[in-house]
Amino acid sequence: QVQLVQSGAEVKKPGASVKVSCKASGYTFTGYYMHWVRQAPGQGLEWMGWINPNSGGTNFAQKFQGRVTMTRDTSISTTYMELSSLRSDDTAVYYCARVGNWNDGADFDYWGQGTLVTVSS
Amino acid sequence: SSELTQDPAVSVALGQTVRITCQGDSLRSYYASWYQQKPGQAPVLVIYGKNNRPSGIPDRFSGSSSGNTASLTITGAQAEDEADYYCNSRDSSGNLVVFGGGTKLTVL
Numbered sequence: 001q002v003q004l005v006q007s008g009a010e011v012k013k014p015g016a017s018v019k020v021s022c023k024a025s026g027y028t029f030t031g032y033y034m035h036w037v038r039q040a041p042g043q044g045l046e047w048m049g050w051i052n053p054n055s056g057g058t059n060f061a062q063k064f065q066g067r068v069t070m071t072r073d074t075s076i077s078t079t080y081m082e083l084s085s086l087r088s089d090d091t092a093v094y095y096c097a098r099v100g101n102w103n104d105g106a107d108f109d110y111w112g113q114g115t116l117v118t119v120s121s
Numbered sequence: 122s123s124e125l126t127q128d129p130a131v132s133v134a135l136g137q138t139v140r141i142t143c144q145g146d147s148l149r150s151y152y153a154s155w156y157q158q159k160p161g162q163a164p165v166l167v168i169y170g171k172n173n174r175p176s177g178i179p180d181r182f183s184g185s186s187s188g189n190t191a192s193l194t195i196t197g198a199q200a201e202d203e204a205d206y207y208c209n210s211r212d213s214s215g216n217l218v219v220f221g222g223g224t225k226l227t228v229l
Contacts, residue, residue: 035218044223045156045164045207059216095163105152106211106218107169114163 002026004096004112011118017084020115022096029077030054033099035108036070036081038092046092050099051079086119093117125153125208125221132227133198141193141224143208150215153191153208155184158223164207168193195226203228 007021022034036048049060051070058070069082079096093114100109125145133139143153152171156164166175168184181196191210195202208221 037220044205045158045209045220047209047218047220050218061217097164100166101169102211105154105169106209107154107166108156108164108209109166109169109175111163111165 002098002110004098004110006094006096006112006115009116009118011120012086014087014119014121016086016119017082018086018117019080019082020094020096020117022079022081022112024077024079024098027098030074033102034070034072034079035097035099035106036068037095037097037108039095039114040089040092043092048081048094053079083117086117088119091117091119125210125219127206127208127221127224129222130225130227132229133195134229135200136197138194138196139198139226141195141206141226143191143193143221144189145210145219145221146189147210147213147219148186148189148191150213151210152186153184153210155182155191155193156207156209157202158205158207167206198226198228200228202226 003025005023030053033050035050051058053072072079095114096112097108098110101107155168157167158164167182172184183194185192205223207223212219
């Protein structure tokens with residue numbers, strides 16, 4: 001069965017960087033784009049960007065351009081999301097999510113369990 | 122516009138039918154997907170494409186679309202359907218993704 005397992009919670013100081021991992025299993029890793037979505041406490045879902053695990057190509061929401069990096073290691077079926085210059089309003093749960101259909105929509109059919117990143121001095 | 126707009130809150134009596142809507146220009150070109158999120162849990166896909174349900178999603182959930190508006194309908198709402206519901210789709214450029222602000226569904 002498809003599983004996305006994320007790394008554990010992180011506490012960071014303002015200005016630092018955080019790197020969250022997402023290990024995929026149960027399907028062909030390079031066959032599906034991986035997206036990252038975050039959710040601040042009590043707020044809605046916010047899309048951050050995607051990575052093509054096959055080519056390593058990426059695309060990001062304008063809001064995160066210059067601050068976010070997404071990479072992958074195909075040997076261990078894992079994608080990474082790194083966010084730099086952290087601020088207190090980056091405190092959120094970060095999710096990885098696989099896109100099942102990209103033809104006529106954006107169906108996130110499997111999600112990781114989420115990683116809480118807390119930014120506090 | 123690359124935004125998707127949802128009503129913040131909707132309520133429904135137990136066993137009745139409720140429709141949750143999502144509006145945005147990109148929905149003229151792309152289907153919306155719908156997600157259910159309960160407190161402390163990751164979102165779960167409930168409707169995608171024209172009107173498709175992933176395995177395990179009850180058939181009381183259905184989707185439809187007209188013009189720039191997509192709708193999620195729950196026919197015979199149950200207590201366990203109380204949750205936040207989000208729509209998403211690709212943006213008008215087709216390269217990015219947008220989410221609606223979410224609708225909190227209360228089952229009375």
